[in-house]
Amino acid sequence: MEDLLIPKNTSDALALNRPIVEDTEFTTLNLGPTHPATHGIFQNILKMDGEKIVSGEQTIGYIHRAFEKIAERRPFYQITTLTDRMNYCSSPINNMGWHMTVEKLLGVTVPKRAQYIRVIMMELARIADHIICNSILGVDTGAYSGFLYVFQEREKIYEIYEEVCGARLTTNMGRIGGMERDLSPTAIAKIKDLIYNSLPKVLTEFEKLFNRNRIFVDRIVNVGPITGERALEYGFTGPNLRAAGVDYDVRVMEPYSSYEDFEFDIPVGHNGDTYDRFMVRNQEMWESMKIIRQALENLPEGPYYANENHYYLPPKQDVYKNMEALIYHFKIVMGEIDAPAGEVYHAVEGGNGELGFYLVSDGGRAPYRLHFRRPSFIYYQAYPEMCKGVSISDAIVIMSSLNVIAGELDA
Amino acid sequence: MTNQQIAEDIVAKFGENTHSFEEPWGLLTFTTNRQNIISLLEYLKKHETFRFNFLTDLTGIHLPDNKGAEFGVIYHLHSLENNVRIRIKVFLSQDDLHIPTATTLWPTANWMERETYDFFGILFDGHPKLIRILNIEEMDYFPMRKEYPLEDATREDKIDALFGR
Numbered sequence: 001m002e003d004l005l006i007p008k009n010t011s012d013a014l015a016l017n018r019p020i021v022e023d024t025e026f027t028t029l030n031l032g033p034t035h036p037a038t039h040g041i042f043q044n045i046l047k048m049d050g051e052k053i054v055s056g057e058q059t060i061g062y063i064h065r066a067f068e069k070i071a072e073r074r075p076f077y078q079i080t081t082l083t084d085r086m087n088y089c090s091s092p093i094n095n096m097g098w099h100m101t102v103e104k105l106l107g108v109t110v111p112k113r114a115q116y117i118r119v120i121m122m123e124l125a126r127i128a129d130h131i132i133c134n135s136i137l138g139v140d141t142g143a144y145s146g147f148l149y150v151f152q153e154r155e156k157i158y159e160i161y162e163e164v165c166g167a168r169l170t171t172n173m174g175r176i177g178g179m180e181r182d183l184s185p186t187a188i189a190k191i192k193d194l195i196y197n198s199l200p201k202v203l204t205e206f207e208k209l210f211n212r213n214r215i216f217v218d219r220i221v222n223v224g225p226i227t228g229e230r231a232l233e234y235g236f237t238g239p240n241l242r243a244a245g246v247d248y249d250v251r252v253m254e255p256y257s258s259y260e261d262f263e264f265d266i267p268v269g270h271n272g273d274t275y276d277r278f279m280v281r282n283q284e285m286w287e288s289m290k291i292i293r294q295a296l297e298n299l300p301e302g303p304y305y306a307n308e309n310h311y312y313l314p315p316k317q318d319v320y321k322n323m324e325a326l327i328y329h330f331k332i333v334m335g336e337i338d339a340p341a342g343e344v345y346h347a348v349e350g351g352n353g354e355l356g357f358y359l360v361s362d363g364g365r366a367p368y369r370l371h372f373r374r375p376s377f378i379y380y381q382a383y384p385e386m387c388k389g390v391s392i393s394d395a396i397v398i399m400s401s402l403n404v405i406a407g408e409l410d411a
Numbered sequence: 412m413t414n415q416q417i418a419e420d421i422v423a424k425f426g427e428n429t430h431s432f433e434e435p436w437g438l439l440t441f442t443t444n445r446q447n448i449i450s451l452l453e454y455l456k457k458h459e460t461f462r463f464n465f466l467t468d469l470t471g472i473h474l475p476d477n478k479g480a481e482f483g484v485i486y487h488l489h490s491l492e493n494n495v496r497i498r499i500k501v502f503l504s505q506d507d508l509h510i511p512t513a514t515t516l517w518p519t520a521n522w523m524e525r526e527t528y529d530f531f532g533i534l535f536d537g538h539p540k541l542i543r544i545l546n547i548e549e550m551d552y553f554p555m556r557k558e559y560p561l562e563d564a565t566r567e568d569k570i571d572a573l574f575g576r
Contacts, residue, residue, distance in 0.1 A: 061545035068530070069554060073561045104436060232465055232491070235519030246491070253494050342435055345468075345487060345498065356468055358487070371470040373487075381522050410545055 024049055029392070033062050037140060037396045040406025044383070044395075051391045056384035060377075064410040071370040075335025076102045077176055077311075079370070084170035086374060087408040090129035090351035091171045092121045092161070097348035100256055101357040102176045105344045108308050112300040114178035115258040120191065120295050121164065121173060122257070122348075123288040127199070128157045129351030130239070130281040130288075133403040137278055138210060140400040141219045146209045153199050156190065163187040177312035178305025188296070195292050203285060211279070220274040224386040224398035231272060234385075235378040238353025240402060243280045244272030250349040261298070262291045274401040310337050335365045352376050352403055376408040412493050414439040417461060425451060431500075440498040445510045448486075448501050452516055455488060455497075463488040463497065469513065469523035471531035473556045481505040482533055486513070503533065512538040530555035 027050075032043040041062040047054045067082045074082075083094035096118045103110060110118075131154045135147035158168045164187050165173040165180065174180065183191075210216050226236070231244040241248055249266045251259045267283035269276030305312050309328050318325035331337055341363035347356040356373030379402065386402075387395040417439055418432050429451070431442040443451055455463040468487040475481055480502035489496050501510060512535040513520035524535040525544040532553035535541055543550065552559065 061543075061547075064545040066554065069559075069561060233518050235466060235517070248491055253491075343440075343498075344436055345438060345496070347467075354467065356487070358468060358470060358485070360472060369472045371468065373468045377522065377526075378519055381519060 026054060031392075031395070033059070038399065038404075038406075039136060040404065040409070042404070042406055042409060044399075046392070046395070048392070052389055053387050053392065053395055054389075056387060056395075058380065058383060060380070060409050062410065063406055067411045068370055068372065071367055073366055075337070075365050076339060076367070077332070078335070079367070080174075081170065081172050083372075084172055085407055086372065086411060087129070087351055087355070087376070087405045088169055089132050089405055090125035091169065092125040092173045093129075093348060093350050094355060095171060095173045096122055096257065097346065097350070097355050097357060099174050099176050100348065101344055101346040101359050102311075102339070103306075104346050105339055105342055105359060105361055106176070106308070106311060107340075108177050108306050108311065110178055110257075110306050111303050112258065113182075113302045114174075114304045114306070116295045116299050117179050117183055117304060118174060118257045119259065119262070120183075120292050121161075123291045123295075124157050124160060124191070124194075126288050126349075126351055127285050128154050129403075130285050131157075133351075133401070134210075134278055134281050135206075137220070137274070137397065137400045138216070140396050141216055143210065143213070143216055146206050149202050149209075150206050153194065153202050156194050156198065160187060160190050160194065163190060175305065175312060177308045178303070182304045183299075191292065191296065195289050195296070199285075199289065203282075207282060211282070217275065219394075220278060220397055220401070222271065223274045223390065223394045224401070225271045225273040226382065226386055227272060230382075230385075231379075234382040236353065236382070237375050237379070238350065239280045239284060240272075240277055240379055241353065242266060243269035243276035245270055250347050250354050254347065256346070256348060259291075262294045264288075264290050274397055277401040338363055338365055347373070350375060352405065352408065353379065372411055374408045374411055376402075376404045377411070380404050380409060412460065412495060414495075414497075417495070417497065420458075420461070421451070421455075424454060438496055438498055440500065442500045442502065445501050445503065448484075448499070449511045449513065449515070451499065452486065452488070452513055456516055460493075461490055461495075462492045463490045463495075465489040465491050466513065466517040466519055466523075467496070469520055469527065471527040471533050471555070473531060475557050477502070479504050482508060482531060484510055484527065484533060508533045509536050510534070511536050514538055529553070532556070 027048040029046045029048050031046055032038045033041050043059040044056050046056045071079045071082060080095050080098055083098045084091040086094050131150045135150045138146045161168055161171050165171050226244050228245045231241050245268055247266050247268050264287045267280045269280050313332055314325035314328055319329045339361045341361050343360045345356060345358050347354045353375030358371040359367050360369040362368040387398050414434055421429050425447055428447040429441050429443045433440050455461055467489045470485050472483040482503045482505060484501045486499040512524060524538055527533050528541050529543045529546050530553055
């Protein structure tokens with residue numbers, strides 16, 4: 001055993017009768033930009049001492065698409081498609097967040113039914129987002145089967161998206177002033193089937209596979225812990241912050257879209273390690289289901305869009321027959337409608353945390369300045385600190401549990 | 412704790428260095444200068460009752476017509492205990508785009524400031540590593556400035572008079 005020890009200092013070397021190693025040699029390892037374990041295009045240059053990470057440095061921006069610049073030349077309704085492409089695992093949340101920001105600027109009140117439909121879609125998106133994060137965490141630790149079970153459910157959520165808005169990944173769901181169409185009976189049936197039948201079963205099975213699985217638990221308990229104070233200093237929000245023990249949730253702190261009508265708990269972790277992040281996300285899926293159930297049961301009757309001719313497209317039949325509708329249709333589509341001047345900050349609870357929109361309008365057709373507060377971009381800074389001194393396999397797990405989405409990182 | 416109380420407290424402490432108080436959509440917004448920004452942020456962060464301990468967002472804005480104060484740096488702070496947000500602005504002249512860094516108070520300001528530098532060219536003094544973050548290193552301009560239009564200005568098929576851009 002003794003001869004395997006590398007002498008740390010001169011006296012050790014003399015004691016062990018081994019040559020003195022002046023300084024440790026570090027290896028530089030490139031994790032990314034196109035490494036399968038990074039789940040996206042970003043690079044980590046890791047300085048390794050054997051198997052341990054000494055320091056890391058991230059390079060991001062590989063898929064930067066200049067959304068903030070593009071947005072300065074687009075009418076408000078065309079920016080929704082840009083928000084799709086930020087956190088593409090939960091695009092409806094981004095879409096709704098953007099609609100609500102514009103509605104705040106315009107002073108539009110959305111009918112209760114539209115708000116409830118939005119809540120349903122946002123919570124479905126949150127479930128889809130957390131399914132991806134947690135099941136991929138399983139894949140990264142070598143447990144592939146759980147991933148296959150829950151991805152079936154994600155597929156069902158995508159089918160609901162298809163039913164509601166026609167698209168699956170880049171949804172462009174909802175419109176400024178409400179939803180583009182009402183929930184169809186098929187959509188309601190599909191949501192009910194998912195929430196009451198298939199998802200609870202599969203999620204229970206998933207939790208049985210993972211929560212107490214010795215191999216899995218050994219891999220993730222106490223890996224990449226972060227204290228609540230440090231997480232706040234690093235600007236953590238969302239499940240990652242709640243795993244560290246801080247119960248900050250935008251849905252409760254600043255309720256939007258009628259979130260105050262629903263009963264739900266905020267799961268909070270204790271150590272802020274990978275296991276806590278995993279458990280918080282799992283529990284949040286149950287809470288999301290609770291919210292969807294309440295929203296479906298109490299879904300109010302009434303219109304699904306606000307009566308705002310200036311911003312909400314008139315029905316297509318009217319456009320062909322009615323002069324006024326035709327004018328509004330043309331004006332909206334051509335982006336001729338000016339928004340009032342002002343500056344608005346609106347935040348929603350995205351899949352990864354507080355997704356903020358800082359919108360400055362100068363009274364024109366397009367934003368003067370639009371800034372996205374992207375949670376991934378902000379908390380990914382903490383990654384080198386979190387994986388200091390851990391092995392490369394743990395670093396992969398930490399990154400996976402942080403759920404860094406490249407699209408959101410780079411905007 | 413109302414916006415009025417916060418504003419009065421800040422004015423009592425910083426006097427004329429803070430001005431242009433307003434409340435768009437209930438969010439207390441005011442302007443200060445770069446000499447006082449860090450002490451103001453520190454004061455708000457460590458204040459016994461306010462506790463603006465969370466830096467939500469830091470970004471920039473370019474207002475080319477605002478002569479002498481063409482660039483703005485905008486801080487969004489959040490007091491998680493009291494659930495109150497405020498917005499602080501600092502305006503800089505385009506001849507002198509220096510502002511002290513907030514990384515001393517919040518490590519999260521690191522990338523936010525790098526992003527602001529990357530897109531607007533605002534120089535954060537004392538920042539540990541002020542290099543571009545999303546754009547390539549070789550880029551020699553700051554793309555979010557208003558002098559860089561998105562579309563080719565020589566195009567004739569898209570006339571502003573018709574399309575209102």
